[in-house]
Amino acid sequence: MHMADALLAPAVAATMYVASGTTAGISIHKLKKDDEPQKLPVMAVTAALVFAGQMINYTIPGTGSSGHMCGGMLLSALLGPQAGFLSMIVILAIQCLFFADGGLMALGANVWNMAFYGCFVGYYLIWRPIMQSKLFGADKKAQRGRIVLASILGCVITLQLGAFSVVLETTLSGITELPFGAFVALMQPIHLAIGLVEGLVTSAVLLFVFESRPELLQCVQPAEGEGAKRSLKAVIAVLAVVVLVVGGGLSLLASSNPDGLEWALFGNAEEGYAENMGLDEDDYGIESAAAEKAGAIQEATAFLPDYAFADSDAAAGTSVSGVVGSAMVAGVAVLICLAGGFFRKKKAEA
């Protein structure tokens, strides 16, 4: 869901920077007031962990597909919304600076789409109310249930909000000709599937933490009265069934493609491309890039015959000098490269 620079108009990007920057400012203020100096190293190490953890492939049972974790919900459940938000900013910044995932100018928008919703909406509207409620009862078993519910709901809802923001920002930037409604109809369902898988992975990780060190989780009181002890394995088995029924079903329906979340690319040649918006979750791999290219070629060849052969008109006339000029610019660029190579060679010989 990382937006690229090219997808945003400067005005939209600036607005998002202001929004994210303000939230960051408030978060920093809050953290400074809390005065917990030991939090900084915890944030750094957890952020680094989530960064690396996003690269893990989780096999979705019964589908041969795999899913990933994004981390906003996980971070706010572990660190609280403010610290989680700052950690997400840093993760997104590193991805954009060192891995070209996202963009410098789009960072504000990416922080908003992925960190703000995941951390603040996910925490204040979902995680905290659910964890503090008496849902499912008061024993440890009920707490596990609440963790699972909050993780899944949190991931699904915040991802939906994020996907909707992507559509909104792109449309406002006037980048795509795709009508708003169609774009939304493409983006939301695929992110429902992604959110579900992410929610399940997040809940599995949080349950593990809950079993061994419950004090690490926000808003979790160490068990009031031990309920019937259900093993982690059993919980995960239950999860697996849920996944099979809901997430797996969705993914299965879509494709037999090894990387489930990329189904849209091949599954639906006519309208599949926008769904790539979801696919960058998994873009450290090469296979997907190759797949993209194949798809692009196929698409291009399909489009070309549609174009009308028009008579020459004024627009065409003026464009000739532009084309020739552009060719000259390209020539200059090549010359620069050659010159650079020449001087370096000379230097090496000297």
Place this chain on the structure above:
Amino acid sequence: MNKMEKALHELTEMDDLAARSSPVHALHPTAKLLSTIAYIIVTVSFDKYDLGGLFPMLLWPVLLFEISGIPLRTCFYKLRIVLPLVMAVGLFNPLYDRAPMLLLGGTAVSGGVVSMLTLMLKGVFCLMASFLLMATTPIDSLCAALRRLHVPGMLVTLLLLTYRYVGVMTEELAIMTDAYHLRAPGQKGIHVSAWGSFLGQLLLRSMDRAQELYGSMQLRGYHEHFHYAPIRAFRLPDGLYTLACGAAFLLLRFVNLGRLLGGLVVR
């Protein structure tokens, strides 16, 4: 190599590039950061049909690539993430916008195709610019530049610390992934029975690590403020470079260099 090892490799590659020396590397990080941001803003501000006007913007990154001696190849490898995404959005344009825009050798090119190409070029150019910034500026210098630009200290410190531990964590997960797959041949990913414990184990260990790290910081007198290594002062040439870049971008933005050059040749 698994995914994490590839990521590590990319990180070290950027490190190595940034550690080289060239006139571009020698510029003040603030100057480089500002000019890069200016370049990106100007690039994306071109009209969606202004392919000819946008194209000459290519000259700036190409020139810098050559002066700095950073191989273009490494940059294009990173395109695999940005380009599909931009294309995903751009590829709809030819479908919806079919009005002919210009004629090329008897073939009419529709507005949608022009806007798609413009979008793709924007994507490539922006990537080249930010890649250049990171390939010529070590992370610590960049953080110092951010501090100068009044980015809050807590965020900069967090960035620095996280960057340091991204390497450590990615390496640990790379080892864990290898260890997992050695005992689970034929599995593509982590099996559902280990979903929680795989990352969870590392998470718990990381909490202890963070504790130890905090101890180590305390023992060396950390209170709230982080002290950074000094970077050299912002000198006149840095200022001139920033201004020159800014002026050049504005010029390219408002004067269509392509048409100007073409006009000299074609009547």
Place this chain on the structure above:
Amino acid sequence: MIEFQHVRFAYEKGREVIRDLSFRIARGEAVGLIGANGAGKSTVMKLALGLLSGEGRILIDGEELNRQTLASARRKLGFVLQNSDNQMFMPTVYEDMIFGPLNYMVSREEADRRVDEVLARLDLQALKHRHNHRISGGEKRMAAIATILAMEPEAILMDEPSSALDPCNRRLVINTIRGLEQTKLISSHDLDMILDTCSRVILLSEGRIAADGPAEEILRDRALLERNHLELPLRLAGG
């Protein structure tokens, strides 16, 4: 320099890790802290540094360790962690070395001078501007020692300084430790290294002192060592 008086400590209520521990390390002494896994070696180190606090009195340079004296006590102590990655949190070796001195309000010129001096002494000038995540394990350990020396502590505490090093780097670290004139407290399972670097040994067992005396004496006592799940140093076992 470091004195424990009837110190007790428990991570969890009811399970004491340190039980009534008393010892005194004089200025300039080099003491090895040995014992089986879980005997309490690391805990002793953390108590001395004020990272943990238990019952009883701990005196650093004659001053009782408490909230008021913590800063001044820590200024006198340097701690080399077992995992250098946890110690070196800045991007480059230089920045890591300068971190401590600057926090203790040393001027930048003075801090720079110290860094160069320490690097020259340990023959590590080549590492100065290298990135912490790009240097080898051996280099990392030496750099970690350098970051502590740049703070000019009066006593140095080390946790397993020779672990996971190749023989050459291990020798280098041992020689470096021998060259340090500060008070030293070194915890390790590498008894050969302890024999090389320490004149006195404290043997811990289940949070108590099982033996305290000259290194040559304790490290030769096969029965005592084996009772405490340790073995004779290789160098002595061979003969």
